[in-house]
Amino acid sequence: MGAILRAGREGAGVSLREMSDRVSMVAPYLSQIETGKRPVLPRHIKAYERALVRQQPFGF
Numbered sequence: 001m002g003a004i005l006r007a008g009r010e011g012a013g014v015s016l017r018e019m020s021d022r023v024s025m026v027a028p029y030l031s032q033i034e035t036g037k038r039p040v041l042p043r044h045i046k047a048y049e050r051a052l053v054r055q056q057p058f059g060f
Contacts, residue, residue, distance in 0.1 A: 005048050006034035012052050022051035 009019050016034075020027040025047070032038040 001040040001045075002034045002036045002038075005040065005044065008048060008052055009034075014052065019048070019051060023047040 009016070014022070016027050016030060020030055023030070029038070033040055033044055
């Protein structure tokens, strides 16, 4: 699941540092989630979803 979060972030053109700012979590922690070194929790999925959806105004 971490790899899917990473692919979504990268596909949206968002750097790890920018994602860190958007979700209020430190970049090393996000990196560990994305690489499978830490488990992906439902709150992580929701945070990524909110951060990436907000990038696309009006849902387009």
